[in-house]
Amino acid sequence: MTVNGDDALKTKGENRSKIKRVGVLTSGGDAPGMNAATRSVVRACCYYGIEVFGIHKGYDGLLAGDMFPMTIRSVSDTIQRGGTALQTARCPQFCTPEGVKQGRKMADVFKLDALVVIGGDGSFRGGLDLSREGLPIIGIPATIDNDIGCTEYTIGYDTCMNTVREAIDKIKDTASSHDRCSVIEVMGRNAGYIALSCAIAGGAEVCLLPEQKYDLETDVIQPILECRNRGKHHYVVIVAEGIGHSFELSKQIKDITGISTTTTILGHIQRGGSPTVKDRVMAGLMGVKAVQCLVAGEVNKVIAAKGGDKCVAIDIEEALATKKTLDEEMLLANEILSL
Secondary structure (H helix, E strand, C coil): CEECCEEEEECCCCCCCCCCEEEEEECCCCCCCHHHHHHHHHHHHHHCCCEEEEECCHHHHHHHCCEEEECHHHHCCCCCCCCCCCCCCCCHHHHCHHHHHHHHHHHHHCCCCEEEEEECHHHHHHHHHHHHCCCCEEEEEECCCCCCCCCCCCECHHHHHHHHHHHHHHHHHHHHHHCCEEEEEECCCCCCHHHHHHHHHHCCCEEECCCCCCCHHHHHHHHHHHHHHCCCCCEEEEEECCCCCHHHHHHHHHHHHCCCEEEEECHHHHCCCCCCHHHHHHHHHHHHHHHHHHHHCCCCEEEEEECCCEEEEEEHHHHHHCCCCCCHHHHHHHHHHCC
16 A cells, blocks of 8 residues: 555555544744654554654644645655744643644544644643544654653753753853853743753853742852952853843852953753764654554544653643652762862
8 A cells, every 4th residue: 555645655554543634733932852852753653554744733733724745755864954944932822721622623624633743741732622622642742942841852852961961161261261251141031941950961150940940149150259269260140031130140250359350141942953872862763653543443542651761642731730840869979060
């Protein structure tokens, strides 16, 4: 049987489920590896004889019926690309009951039997609403924030951390040339996973996290002065996005210590770039697992990474109810290494 119009490709896997046509979308903030995940879903669908439709601009495109059939050729030469070829957009309308019903109706128009959602917890909440309207859902976690409680890893996190690590290294080069303190703000919304990992990887003297209260004099000024008194000539302060006020913090450090202080907000460069090997591998494994769940009739699930690169399927309601906390061993390691 020819799959999706690709004459050279024949179905290899058996699909006894009722799922014969699925839609795939990327939603929320873009993350490196989203294209690799889309590619994985499309190729796995072709393998199991499932038609697949790509949906432009997330839930916004679903409501508008902006979708198209995808084939093996549709995802050629995309695995190495950052961003998302399907694009993404915020969709306030989908946050309303009327918007959800419209999304379900449009899925019926295109005869979609299920939807694969690649994104973060906000995207999964939209998927949960659709599942309650009768459209089966599978979620694939993709966000640089790594803040989804049910999974140890989210697609895009490793690429983001490597981008931040490279930026810290370069900023330290110029900071050491000028006897300077560098305040560097990283992304993560209200989660400190990027900040904590990159503080360890970048050798930061100070790391401020949304999950922890801090005292300016004890937790910021004192460590910097202790480093200066030991003969150090540059200092790095990592600030998580959820803390904010980085420019004000820089001014306070300079006013109290007399040390020249600069502020760098890395911003959206953390979202871009070619995905790392880890992100490509996890995207591949999660995409295949998502389609295998559909084939097995296991729907309304989120694919989660457990124990490294093992992928498991978790009920979407359970996944959204799971909270994530910072690793205590990492926090202690950072405290020790920042001396």
